[in-house]
Amino acid sequence: MTAENGNLYKPHIVTVTEVWEETPTIKTFRMVFDDPKVGDNFTFKAGQFGEYSVFGEGEATFCIANSPTRKGYIECSVKEVARMTHGLHLLDVGDKVGFRGPYGNWFPxxxxxxxxxxxxxxxxxxxxxxxxxxxxxxxxxxxxxxxxxxxxxxxxxxxxxxxxxxxxxxxxxxxxxxxxxxxxxxxxxxxxxxxxxxxxxxxxxxxxxxxxxxxxxxxxxxxxxxxxxxxxxxxxxxxxxLEMKMKCGLGKCGRCNIGSTYVCKDGPVFTYEQIRSFPQEY
Ligand code: FES
CATH class of the missing domain: 3.40.50.80 (Nucleotide-binding domain of ferredoxin-NADP reductase (FNR) module)
Structure with a gap:
């Protein structure tokens, strides 16, 4: 999906349409693009992730947890661990979220x-x-x-x-x-x-x-x-x-690299053969 107005960091606006409390600390959110044209043109593949922003709280990457075959919405499941995820957990149906993506590779x-x-x-x-x-x-x-x-x-x-x-x-x-x-x-x-x-x-x-x-x-x-x-x-x-350590999702912040591999751009999907070749400290 192309970035909004050519700005890589400008998110699309999505509205929360359903929330499920999975466990005491994990919620799943279903979201729909506010702009129906963006929603109609949105495609992704299983394994890709998005960058979600809670306004005033920050942004974080989470995988798209629903299948591309189930169209018209995106879902993400989030564990409450820090400020951004706490802000996300406070959201309810009708609230707005920023979304960039899809990013990364996918399952073969x-x-x-x-x-x-x-x-x-x-x-x-x-x-x-x-x-x-x-x-x-x-x-x-x-x-x-x-x-x-x-x-x-x-x-x-x-x-x-x-x-x-x-x-x-x-x-x-x-x-x-x-x-x-x-x-x-x-x-x-x-x-x-x-x-x-x-x-x-x-x-x-x-x-x-x-x-x-x-x-x-x-x-x-x-x-x-x-x-x-x-x-x-x-x-x-x-x-x-792998989803750990990602920040920008765009290969720009340098937070997610393992040796010369960027999880956000070269992954997040890897074979175990690839993972075995990562530096020892990983
Ligand atoms: S998340 Fe920023 S470089 Fe990968």
Whole structure:
């Protein structure tokens, strides 16, 4: 999308049309472009992100959490952690937000066609995966088997509970839910009490014609990729998305670089093969 009036930093105005309280600290916002022409022409791909501004509070990047196949709006899911996200959490239906984007690269959907897909998400890391999951489920016949493994600290911290119920009831995808094995953990019968690596050890997913797409806390990604490697998975068949440290979203502020790689321009989607080549301190 071209920048408003040729100014890279000038956002489009969007209006909040729905708000969902996902967990005590995470909300999802649906927003619609005020200018219908901008809204009609807006396109993006699963995996891309936007720069959202709360007027008077600041701006921050968040992935676009809905699928490009679900048109007419954009959604983002935000954890309240600091001033800008606190300001965003105070917004309600009818309030205005600034939006720039879409930015960054995207998941290689074309390469995924005909293949088995396994999504592995942790906590709010399900947000960027959700865009791709919706896209895949909306064009289901293009893909082979689809499985979703989703884990959080406890059931209360599951995001997109309404969609999880749909996935549970659907024959279009397999679903495995898990919560951390912490003391006094209480959960439903259909939820495993386990970290993800032991689940993978049990499932032993065959890498043949299959791609894993994972996103979650860094420690989860680290342990998941280590387990997949142990199970014989080639690094190029493991895809993840990084969103940390981004500020401008435009390759200009220099906040997001890992060595010579800019997460905002070269990513945020990377294969594990690419991530393995990043400098050690990452
Ligand atoms: S976010 Fe500013 S350079 Fe990447």
């Amino acid at each position: 959907l074309e390469e995924m066609k005909g293949k088995k897909l396994m999504f592995i998400g942790g906590g709010i890391g399900l947000a960027p995966l959700r865009s791709l999951i919706q896209n895949v489920l909306d064009t289901r016949k293009d893909f082979d088997q689809v499985d979703i493994i989703y884990a959080a600290r406890c059931e209360e911290e599951f995001v997109y509970k309404r969609e999880i119920e749909e996935w549970k009831a659907s024959s279009d995808c397999g679903l495995c839910l898990a919560v951390d094995p912490i003391p006094d953990q209480v959960c439903g019968d259909d939820v495993r009490v386990s970290f993800i690596p032991p689940i993978l050890e049990e499932m032993k997913p065959n890498p043949k014609n299959r791609i894993v797409i994972t996103c979650g806390p860094p420690i989860m990604i680290k342990l998941v990729t280590a387990k997949l490697e142990e199970l014989g998975w080639p690094a190029e068949q493991i895809i993840t998305t």
